[in-house]
Amino acid sequence: MTTSSSSSSMVFVTLIIVSLLVESSSAQLSTNFYSKTCPNVLSTVKSEVQSSVSKEKRMGASLLRLFFHDCFVQGCDGSILLDDTSSFRGEQTAGPNNNSIRGLNVIDQIKSKVENVCPGVVSCADIVALAARDSVVFLGGPSWDVKLGRRDSRTASFSAANSGQIPPPTSTLANLINRFQAKGLSTNDMVALSGAHTIGQARCTTFRSRVYNDTNIDGSFAKTRQGNCPISLNSGDNNLAPLDLQSPTFFDAKYYQNLVNNKGLLHSDQVLHNGGSTDSLVETYSKNLDTFNSDFAAAMIRMGDISPLTGSNGEIRKMCGKVN
Numbered sequence: 001m002t003t004s005s006s007s008s009s010m011v012f013v014t015l016i017i018v019s020l021l022v023e024s025s026s027a028q029l030s031t032n033f034y035s036k037t038c039p040n041v042l043s044t045v046k047s048e049v050q051s052s053v054s055k056e057k058r059m060g061a062s063l064l065r066l067f068f069h070d071c072f073v074q075g076c077d078g079s080i081l082l083d084d085t086s087s088f089r090g091e092q093t094a095g096p097n098n099n100s101i102r103g104l105n106v107i108d109q110i111k112s113k114v115e116n117v118c119p120g121v122v123s124c125a126d127i128v129a130l131a132a133r134d135s136v137v138f139l140g141g142p143s144w145d146v147k148l149g150r151r152d153s154r155t156a157s158f159s160a161a162n163s164g165q166i167p168p169p170t171s172t173l174a175n176l177i178n179r180f181q182a183k184g185l186s187t188n189d190m191v192a193l194s195g196a197h198t199i200g201q202a203r204c205t206t207f208r209s210r211v212y213n214d215t216n217i218d219g220s221f222a223k224t225r226q227g228n229c230p231i232s233l234n235s236g237d238n239n240l241a242p243l244d245l246q247s248p249t250f251f252d253a254k255y256y257q258n259l260v261n262n263k264g265l266l267h268s269d270q271v272l273h274n275g276g277s278t279d280s281l282v283e284t285y286s287k288n289l290d291t292f293n294s295d296f297a298a299a300m301i302r303m304g305d306i307s308p309l310t311g312s313n314g315e316i317r318k319m320c321g322k323v324n
């Protein structure tokens with residue numbers, strides 16, 4: 001009797017310790033983080049995103065991508081927003097970002113509106129997370145509750161942004177799996193998050209070798225894309241093509257139908273359906289919008305959990321482009 005009750009209280013104490021440990025490592029982000037300190041933050045961000053995206057649909061894609069590129073370098077900490085100065089080189093000119101990321105001015109504008117309603121309270125990192133969600137919703141995709149409470153970094157890393165942690169469009173499937181796994185994201189999360197390429201545009205330089213050299217590409221699709229992407233290096237590098245040929249300003253599952261038809265624009269898109277382990281999930285998403293939408297939303301929440309700064313770490317920047 002005594003032994004069993006003391007061993008069950010041991011179990012109880014252990015459970016409490018374990019739950020405290022779990023709590024201290026991940027409990028900081030919460031969907032109601034600003035409910036007392038800035039109750040209007042959600043509506044403020046949403047109306048600014050709506051006005052920007054209704055002016056230019058592509059901006060919704062650009063804001064979504066900004067969140068991905070922020071989270072994959074040092075965690076979701078606003079590091080990508082820090083502008084270069086004469087004495088500081090940030091992430092914006094690193095290979096995956098240079099001449100490519102967009103929407104920094106929109107984030108700055110949202111931040112200034114948010115500062116008007118509650119100065120010094122809301123981080124730029126959280127604004128990026130909210131703007132990504134609001135963009136997806138505005139373009140017809142799923143919604144989710146965004147966890148909040150991230151703080152802003154005082155640093156950024158050009159070298160980390162250039163190190164392949166953000167995988168390149170020439171990636172193999174194995175590389176994509178590894179790079180997402182390194183951030184705590186599963187293969188299924190990776191396939192679902194790649195569905196972000198149902199919106200937005202890519203530059204010729206990112207798909208040239210695919211449309212001229214890949215063999216797993218639909219012939220007439222390749223011809224069409226070659227038409228606006230000259231074969232010679234350095235010519236037409238910035239010419240744009242839609243990542244989803246069917247509905248590039250609508251957040252749907254047509255991206256996966258394209259992959260099934262060998263009409264993925266990037267090499268790294270088509271590897272998701274090229275006879276490998278992710279073919280069946282691509283096929284599922286191509287046929288089932290609800291499944292894609294709910295997996296995408298869940299994966300976005302997990303991506304938003306990557307190494308946030310919380311508590312007294314980092315700061316709440318006054319302006320997103322520079323440290324206080």
Ligand code: HEM
Binds near residue numbers: 061100168203243
């Ligand atoms: C799986 C690995 C990924 C690779 C290799 C990749 C690569 C790329 C490349 C090369 C572009 C075109 C950039 C340019 O030409 O300027 C692009 C655009 C884009 N990516 Fe990804 N990406 C990946 C995952 C993601 C994820 C996880 C998201 C968001 C959840 C995302 C969202 C976007 C969006 C929305 C665009 C269009 C941006 C715009 O039009 O401004 N990508 N991506």
Ligand SMILES: *[C@@H]1O[C@H](CO)[C@@H](O)[C@H](O)[C@H]1NC(C)=O
Binds near residue numbers: 094
């Ligand atoms: C970024 O792009 C500009 C314009 O194409 C180029 O001059 C510059 O060298 C690039 N920066 C880096 C770090 O590659």
Ligand SMILES: *[C@@H]1O[C@H](CO)[C@@H](O)[C@H](O)[C@H]1NC(C)=O
Binds near residue numbers: 209212
């Ligand atoms: C196609 O591949 C060949 C051989 O690797 C390479 O020399 C050529 O530059 C590639 N062409 C394009 C447009 O990528």
